[in-house]
Amino acid sequence: MNLIEKNSLKFIFLLGLVSLFGDIIYEGARSIIGPFLSLLGASAVVVGLIVGLGEFFSYSLRLLSGYLADRTNRYWLMIFLGYGMLLAIPLLAWTKSWKLACFLIILERIGKAIRTPARDAILSHVTERMGRGIGFGIHEALDQIGAIIGPLFLSFIFSLKKTYQTGFAFLFIPAIFLVIFLSLAKIKYPSFVSIEDKVFFKKEKISKNFWIYTLFSFFTVAGFINFQIISYHFKTKMILSDINIPVFYAIAMGVDAIFALLIGKVYDKFGLACLLILPFLNIFIPFFIFTSYTSLILVGITIWGSVLGIQETIMRAAVADITPLSKRGIAYGIFNTIYGLAWFLGGGLIGFLYEISLNYVILAIICLQIISLFLWWKIKI
Template sequence: MTIPPQSTRQKIPTGVWVLGFVSMLMDISSEMIHSLLPIFMVTALGTSVLVIGLIEGLAEATALIIKIFSGVISDYLGKRKCLAVIGYAMGALTKPLFAVATTTGLVMTARLLDRTGKGIRGAPRDALMADIVPAQIRGAAFGLRQSLDTVGAFLGPLLAVGLMLLWNNNFRAVFWVAVVPGSLAVALLFFGVHEPESPQTNKRSNPIKRENLKRLGVSYWWVVGIGAVFTLARFSEAFLVLRAQQGGIPVAFVPLVMVMMNIVYALSAYPFGKLSDHMSHKALLVLGLIFLIAADLVLAMSDHWSVVLAGVALWGVHMGMTQGLLATMVADTAPEDLRGTAYGFFNLVSGLAMLLASVLAGLLWDQLGPSFTFYTGAMFCIIALIGLGWQPIFKIVKK
């Protein structure tokens, strides 16, 4: 039975909305920095694209790998919110390091610490989401949180553009302003989210004991594998920013590329999340890969600003189709008391794939050029499509 849009919105718990606004504020803070960081590193610090790819890969891999530990701890304690608050607070406290950085090494340190905070909060927050939301509207809820998160991801670059124009390309001043929304995110989470009581009354066992890991069945591990292949096919978005710079877009306007992607992402995440509650997950994943192939091919063709914006918009549709969906699929295939661990393992494998993809993209960019980099991304997408065709895993997950 199809749930009317208004009815779905009314059923989504308040805690989901609060978590969405927390994500939005932290993304405003992060994207004010990250939308400018590749250009800052190249122009102000003289960093090579290969090193940027390495830093981005290590940073994202760090966040995703740490999620396994925070997820396991949240399952063992039966508490999610405390770890989420610690993670968001750590992210907020690292923002000033970008403003004072004078070397690539300090930027790398700040980036790794920032992503460590993301790793600490990620799996407990997603598990908390799954604990709060009824199963029948889980896709819509994850899509809503992702949409609000992504609103922050385009407001951040917009603020960065405005402040860069106002302050004559003063990167460091913009980085200082980013401290404010990060701090507000921590306060909203601390005071605005109430964790539901755990129904488990017996003593909790180690979530990564063999007998517990066996409870993560075949369908869950296939979701993990699919998530890794998707990550491998989609390297760091820092390369979208660098592609825009090649087309001669003024430095102050380069963050508008991320604004474009995230507007499309925000507008598509909730509708596709809601759709995933009522249709084949496999069909949505295939369609998402097709959009990513199209994005890669468009970005490989030309660095003209209009072509880059078209490619980035396609990239945003792909993100809207797949990111909330993969999070929903993890919740659907994992036992309730192991959701933190399940998100942790999912992100561990995706983190390793992100590291490999970003380093490879940076190497290809430096050695063979940006076009070859995006053609390679399209090739990985085709491999993922073949893999989806071979394995009927979604008969287990969702028909």
């Protein structure tokens, strides 16, 4: 490994730690947002709408923030602003109104939309020499470690007989570490903007291959069962207890983190070709998940976590390999918007069909994955 690759690895690790502490804050809060809003007087309908609206903003606004990142070259400004809005979560400690709490929750999701395209654009540039697959894989692995620590951290706080407000206040601790590591990353890699200046005014276009790839991703993700539906199934069918459901989610997050590193290395060797595995894995998931046998469910959860690891690493890395540098911010914005739309529409469709029959759910997933397979063959590998 040469000096450039070593410096790139150090930077990726720093940015990965930023995401780790960011996920401790957000994922930790997400595990208690529902009961907290209920405590403040919000109805179940309000909770569902606010969570859905927050996720919609988190993805749809990335198109605008990606465009602004490319247009202004203020990548670091967008990143600092976006991560700064994470402070909305610890501020929930002093919130006594569910309306104000909802505002802060949505504000944090808007921050996610602001920072993500700019961050991914920088990551795509830094990982070019060492391999984007492994680079994004390392970042995702650290990110998922935070997703596991966050809920466990708050669970520990509650074990000390503390309140929700105390739990949110303690999230200022990872927020401080986030600012420290983000500042170190900026110091470590300050020249990104000057490098971008050399290519900014090139009249490059986003290729047709990018749009085909994005459509492939849309149908693949739309046919991927989200964990809210999975956990709903476990709960309503009394397959797993309330204690075991989050344990299975933690297992999935652990698989995600490990698989992100492995698939990243595979991607650097085989490129877009390795994405062919996604539709096939998605088809198998419902056959394992929707059973009453714990051993088979564990297999299904393992596959589910593996798919999530692929989606959040090489799906992101591939965008950089099929788009010009000067359009990368907006390309990530477009991709993330379509990705979020797939989660929203796919989740709604599967949830609707679940109320009718599990057979319809399986049939819909198979159809969506067949379409994604057709689109995969159209991608220029």
